[in-house]
Amino acid sequence: xxxxxxxxxxxxxxxxxxGEGGWNSWSSNSEMNYVVADFTxxxxxxxxxxxxxxxxxxxxxxxxxxxxTFNMETGKWEAECDITYIEWGIQFVxxxxxxxxxxxxxxxxxxxxxxxxxxxxxxxxxGKYKIELDLSSFSxxxxxxxxxx
Numbered sequence: 001x002x003x004x005x006x007x008x009x010x011x012x013x014x015x016x017x018x019g020e021g022g023w024n025s026w027s028s029n030s031e032m033n034y035v036v037a038d039f040t041x042x043x044x045x046x047x048x049x050x051x052x053x054x055x056x057x058x059x060x061x062x063x064x065x066x067x068x069t070f071n072m073e074t075g076k077w078e079a080e081c082d083i084t085y086i087e088w089g090i091q092f093v094x095x096x097x098x099x100x101x102x103x104x105x106x107x108x109x110x111x112x113x114x115x116x117x118x119x120x121x122x123x124x125x126x127g128k129y130k131i132e133l134d135l136s137s138f139s140x141x142x143x144x145x146x147x148x149x
Contacts, residue, residue, distance in 0.1 A: 010044075016043050016044055016045060017042065017043055018037065018039070018042040018043060018044055019042070032048070032049040032052075032070075033046040033047060033048055033049060034046065034047045034049055034094060034096075034102070034103060047096050047102065048096065048097060049094045049095065049096065049102075049103075050095055050096055050097050051063060051064075051067050051094075051095050052067065052068045052077050052092065052093070052094050052095075052133065053065070053066055053067045053068065053092070053093050053095065054066040054068065054079055054081050054090055054091075054092060054131055055090060055091050055092075055093050056083065056085075056086070056088065056089060056090035056091065056120070057085045057086065057087045057088050057089075058081070058082070058083045058084050058085045058086070058090070058126075059081075063093060063095055063099070063101070066079055066081045067079065068092075068131070068133055074132070075134070075136060076132045076133060076134045077132070077133040077134075077135065078130070078131065078132050078133070079130075079131050080128060080129070080130050080131070080148070081128070081129050081131055082127075082128045083123050083126055083127060083128070083129055084126050085126065086122060086123055086125075086126060088120055089119070089120030089121050089122040089123070090120060090121045090123065091104050091105065091106050091120055091121065092104070092105040092106075092114065092133055092143065093105075103116060104116060105141060105143075106118045106119060106120050106121060107119075107121045107143070108120070110122065112142050112143060112144065113140050113141070113142050114133075114141045114142065114143060121143075121145075123145060124147075127147050127148075127149055128147070128148050128149035129145045129146060129147055129148065130145075130146045130148050131143065131144070131145050131146075132144045132146075
């Protein structure tokens with residue numbers, strides 16, 4: 001974890017306790033996790049992401065209909081979606097085991113960079129899209145939507 005050019009890691013007080021020059025931080029979960037560092041309490045936490053989905057009017061805002069899968073070669077999450085209806089646009093949702101729609105990514109200004117607030121993504125027109133989601137940068141996650149039909 002980085003803050004003001006200082007690298008923090010887990011320390012001898014426990015896995016979720018932050019300190020300088022300690023051990024590598026490790027996860028209790030073997031898949032994708034959403035990690036939050038609290039530099040006030042010097043702790044960090046993780047929540048397992050159980051699915052990443054494209055949701056919108058076109059699939060009745062379902063988290064099960066259009067899930068993204070991870071492509072090891074590109075390092076991106078991918079899906080093909082038949083977006084036939086666009087009234088309220090689409091969102092990317094990272095969900096936890098409780099099905100609470102924990103983290104919603106949107107792009108109201110349509111610049112290809114996602115944020116957790118703002119307006120929904122509005123595809124140019126209905127059609128079948130190849131969607132790629134790149135979460136490698138927490139501060140600037142990006143996506144592309146390519147019309148394939």
